Amino acid sequence: MKAELAEWHALLNKRRELMISPDYHCRTLSEGARGMLARGVIDAGEWFELAELVTAAYSFAVEERASELFHPASQYLVQDQGLARVGSCTRSVLAFDADRRSPLSITHGEDGKLHAYGGPAFSWLSGTIEGLTLVMENGRRFELVEVGRYIEGGVFVQTITDPESFRLLLDVIEHAQEDGAAVRAKHLQARAEVSVFCLCPACRDHFAKREECSRCEGRGFVDRVGQTRPSAAS
Known part of the structure; x- marks a missing residue:
């Protein structure tokens, strides 16, 4: 060659x-x-x-x-297996509360998978991201709980955890699409991504199918797989 x-x-x-x-x-x-x-x-x-x-x-x-469930523009709480807060992660930089001077950088490794790197210039492999779970090299596991995300324009929005608020947002998106407001609809769809809910994969929130949908029980949306809700205590 x-x-x-x-x-x-x-x-x-x-x-x-x-x-x-x-x-x-x-x-x-x-x-x-x-x-x-x-x-x-x-x-x-x-x-x-x-x-x-x-x-x-x-x-x-x-x-x-x-x-990939991990989003580089999101802000996360880091919880241990007992669901106690032990750190935070913002824009792919994770720091444990006990040692905030030694942060980890979450990025793709040579294998194309998401890993956490620490040490000088973030050159040491410290752990791997599996879904929204950080698995450290020593075997310890921590959950990443999304609390918000920076969307277009650098605006920070909080994760939607209230089903009624998410339902309202879906209705607003539908009205924007019907009115031909494509830009507004796209912006609102990006907002809807920052939520513990997502469109029902069975009925896709289609009015004719939603009412009889057994997957979402008529809501038009379901809980997002692999994502933990932020707790009030955190």
């Missing part, structure tokens, strides 16, 4: 860079492939194959990130 093409494939296989920024990483790959085509390093058929690899990598990253 030609050296430049081998370097391109090596970049393609950098799972950490792909997961941290799928758009930037895949744009770099696409530009590299076009450059090799222009310089005659590869032919049109080879370029097409590389383009397919980039598309597949991007789709993989988007699907993987969508399945």
